Amino acid sequence: MLSIKNLHVSVEDTEILKGVNLEVKPGEIHAIMGPNGSGKSTFANVLAGREEYEVTDGEVTYLGQDLLDMAPEERAREGVFLAFQYPVEIPGVSTSHFMKTALNAIREHRGEEQLDAMQFLKLAREKMQLIEMDEKFLHRSVNDGFSGGEKKRNEIFQMAVLEPKLAILDETDSGLDIDALRIVANGVNKLRSSDNAFIVVTHYQRLLNYIVPDYVHVLVDGRIVESGDKNLALRLEEQGYDWVKDNDAVTA
Amino acid sequence: MDSEKKDIREWYQTAFADFENSLNGGASLPFHAVRKKAIARFAELGFPSTRNEDWKYTNIAPLLKHQFQPVAEAPDIAAESLAPFLFKGLDADRLVFVNGVYNEALSSVSNLPDGVILDTLENAFTTHADTVTQALGKTVSYEEETFSALNTAFARTGVFLSVPAGVVLERPLYILHVSKTEGREFLAAPRNLFLFGDNSQARLVEGHYNLDGGTSFKNSVTEISVGADALVEHVRIQDESKDAFHFATTQVEQATGSNYTSVAIDLGGSLVRNNLNVHLAEERCEAHLIGFYFGSGRQLIDNHTMIDHAVPNCESNELYKGILDDRAHGVFNGKVMVRPDAQKTNAFQQNQAILLSDDAHIDSKPQLEIFADDVKCSHGATVGELDDESLFYLRARGIGEQEAHAMLRLAFARDIFNYIKIDAVRERLEELVVERFNNKA
Ligand SMILES: Nc1ncnc2c1ncn2[C@@H]1O[C@H](COP(=O)(O)OP(=O)(O)OP(=O)(O)O)[C@@H](O)[C@H]1O
Ligand SMILES: [Mg+2]
Numbered sequence: 001m002l003s004i005k006n007l008h009v010s011v012e013d014t015e016i017l018k019g020v021n022l023e024v025k026p027g028e029i030h031a032i033m034g035p036n037g038s039g040k041s042t043f044a045n046v047l048a049g050r051e052e053y054e055v056t057d058g059e060v061t062y063l064g065q066d067l068l069d070m071a072p073e074e075r076a077r078e079g080v081f082l083a084f085q086y087p088v089e090i091p092g093v094s095t096s097h098f099m100k101t102a103l104n105a106i107r108e109h110r111g112e113e114q115l116d117a118m119q120f121l122k123l124a125r126e127k128m129q130l131i132e133m134d135e136k137f138l139h140r141s142v143n144d145g146f147s148g149g150e151k152k153r154n155e156i157f158q159m160a161v162l163e164p165k166l167a168i169l170d171e172t173d174s175g176l177d178i179d180a181l182r183i184v185a186n187g188v189n190k191l192r193s194s195d196n197a198f199i200v201v202t203h204y205q206r207l208l209n210y211i212v213p214d215y216v217h218v219l220v221d222g223r224i225v226e227s228g229d230k231n232l233a234l235r236l237e238e239q240g241y242d243w244v245k246d247n248d249a250v251t252a
Numbered sequence: 253m254d255s256e257k258k259d260i261r262e263w264y265q266t267a268f269a270d271f272e273n274s275l276n277g278g279a280s281l282p283f284h285a286v287r288k289k290a291i292a293r294f295a296e297l298g299f300p301s302t303r304n305e306d307w308k309y310t311n312i313a314p315l316l317k318h319q320f321q322p323v324a325e326a327p328d329i330a331a332e333s334l335a336p337f338l339f340k341g342l343d344a345d346r347l348v349f350v351n352g353v354y355n356e357a358l359s360s361v362s363n364l365p366d367g368v369i370l371d372t373l374e375n376a377f378t379t380h381a382d383t384v385t386q387a388l389g390k391t392v393s394y395e396e397e398t399f400s401a402l403n404t405a406f407a408r409t410g411v412f413l414s415v416p417a418g419v420v421l422e423r424p425l426y427i428l429h430v431s432k433t434e435g436r437e438f439l440a441a442p443r444n445l446f447l448f449g450d451n452s453q454a455r456l457v458e459g460h461y462n463l464d465g466g467t468s469f470k471n472s473v474t475e476i477s478v479g480a481d482a483l484v485e486h487v488r489i490q491d492e493s494k495d496a497f498h499f500a501t502t503q504v505e506q507a508t509g510s511n512y513t514s515v516a517i518d519l520g521g522s523l524v525r526n527n528l529n530v531h532l533a534e535e536r537c538e539a540h541l542i543g544f545y546f547g548s549g550r551q552l553i554d555n556h557t558m559i560d561h562a563v564p565n566c567e568s569n570e571l572y573k574g575i576l577d578d579r580a581h582g583v584f585n586g587k588v589m590v591r592p593d594a595q596k597t598n599a600f601q602q603n604q605a606i607l608l609s610d611d612a613h614i615d616s617k618p619q620l621e622i623f624a625d626d627v628k629c630s631h632g633a634t635v636g637e638l639d640d641e642s643l644f645y646l647r648a649r650g651i652g653e654q655e656a657h658a659m660l661r662l663a664f665a666r667d668i669f670n671y672i673k674i675d676a677v678r679e680r681l682e683e684l685v686v687e688r689f690n691n692k693a
Contacts, residue, residue: 048648076650088645092663101659102649109650141663158649
């Protein structure tokens with residue numbers, strides 16, 4: 001589904017990703033761990049199409065297409081979803097209007113009928129219930145004045161509405177209390193199927209108790225230096241990153 | 253330049269003679285003596301240059317290149333052609349003017365509460381001669397300012413509304429100006445007089461639209477008197493042709509405890525100058541001056557506001573926001589005068605602009621003149637761009653770039669539109685600006 005080869009990315013002439021390789025197949029869950037500043041968010045944002053990041057080398061194929069050649073909205077319409085580490089507040093745009101516009105853009109792309117306001121509201125309410133969010137959030141401006149945890153839940157709400165094929169969760173667990181963590185994990189597990197895949201960026205093993213990864217990768221200084229199964233996450237939790245830091249890049 | 257000014261000044265003086273002849277009986281009424289004094293005064297004042305502080309950022313040279321002609325008659329227009337300017341679901345009394353000329357067939361006025369007078373100014377000169385003579389020109393003098401003098405000289409008609417004490421107008425009054433130039437460069441000088449009695453309530457919607465493009469010059473003066481504890485909401489939509497000259501002066505006088513809100517939306521016009529002056533003459537008044545403008549191409553949109561806190565315990569709140577694209581030019585001049593007696597004044601002013609292109613620009617000049625010491629006054633001005641992070645967030649959810657742009661621009665203007673309390677008007681205007689944004693995203 002997703003094939004990343006030798007991805008090099010720079011920001012303002014500083015190289016952040018220094019040759020990342022990753023293969024993701026439908027139905028898989030990949031966890032990416034790594035120290036602060038190692039390039040995890042850069043990686044996630046590049047996949048979503050953020051323009052400030054300059055891809056200097058490598059290629060990314062998604063469902064047989066050149067992902068790097070697509071605009072952010074095209075990627076989203078083709079099923080790529082990024083749950084942001086820091087969701088943006090947009091005063092003046094209501095969450096319901098935002099999500100209805102987004103969903104209809106995606107549906108149009110898929111050749112499906114547009115949802116009217118009533119149909120959308122029904123769907124949105126179901127998804128809000130799924131992640132135990134009060135429906136009043138639909139009428140509030142996007143993330144405006146939301147608490148840290150509410151913002152993260154709103155990301156999962158959006159994911160539940162848009163039903164992506166490839167969801168990249170960038171530290172969606174950070175800042176969540178234990179109940180919220182369970183709810184978010186639950187949202188992910190509900191969406192999980194043999195057709196879609198997840199890349200879960202996290203610092204903590206605890207999320208991975210709920211969302212059990214097929215693979216765990218360690219990103220250090222812009223390279224994946226270690227890959228393994230879920231036990232790798234447990235070892236990182238116990239021993240930290242020092243023991244992997246000096247590894248050479250591996251092909252995941 | 254100077255000779256051009258002189259020529260065009262003479263042009264208007266000559267045009268005045270023709271205009272007089274077209275007035276028929278109107279020239280024998282007492283107001284005509286005022287017109288004559290006004291044209292004489294106009295000749296003395298001449299047109300302002302950018303050396304004049306009030307016109308520092310707004311060069312009116314393009315206006316002086318045209319010979320605009322006052323008109324007594326307007327082309328016929330079909331009722332259906334008004335459809336785009338009517339607000340779906342709005343139940344309002346409506347007065348329609350075409351090229352500044354009243355069109356009775358297109359207007360519709362229901363039964364108004366007892367004592368309410370709603371008529372054209374032209375009729376009111378004879379039917380309510382005393383009231384009109386006494387009130388007209390009381391707050392806007394032709395002596396001091398060129399465009400007020402020019403309006404007074406060429407004022408043929410407009411709206412006269414008098415709402416007696418205690419009366420609440422349930423239905424908004426919609427004053428709809430449409431222009432259809434048919435290639436004639438016409439001058440319209442609407443002159444409006446609104447008298448709101450104590451404890452009365454009213455909602456005014458004023459719309460300025462265009463049917464066929466073309467160049468015209470509208471130079472209006474509106475005098476509004478808001479009685480004690482009266483509540484007036486005034487929405488003004490200007491969506492003239494991209495070649496139109498639109499000059500408007502609105503003068504508001506507020507009595508004790510009154511509340512006046514102006515929401516001004518400017519989308520059209522080649523050269524637009526709005527003067528909005530509010531005189532808080534008695535205590536406990538509240539005034540809200542709210543504005544939004546969107547300029548593209550080479551439009552120049554200039555909002556000059558003046559709030560005069562003459563007495564203690566009044567509150568003014570001013571918020572203007574603009575979005576400028578291409579080579580558009582915005583001007584905001586917000587003068588707030590707090591006179592020595594005006595203790596316990598609250599005056600808040602904000603103006604914000606978003607520039608979408610490197611060639612767009614805004615001149616913004618807050619002007620706080622505070623002569624009292626126990627006051628709360630603040631002002632702020634910001635100029636920025638659309639937020640890239642927000643744009644990416646929307647696009648990352650599948651929303652196209654153009655639509656994402658339009659959403660963010662509307663979001664920026666949202667708090668302005670929220671001041672429009674009539675749902676049908678607010679919703680249509682939001683649609684209209686989004687259409688505009690999408691034409692130009
Ligand atoms: N827009 C930017 N401009 C300049 N530097 C940037 C930018 N974005 C990221 N960086 C730098 O790139 C490096 C990687 O950042 P990134 O956010 O990808 O790290 P991360 O692994 O997600 O860290 P964390 O665990 O703290 O979220 C950091 O040194 C960061 O300062
Ligand atoms: Mg990060």
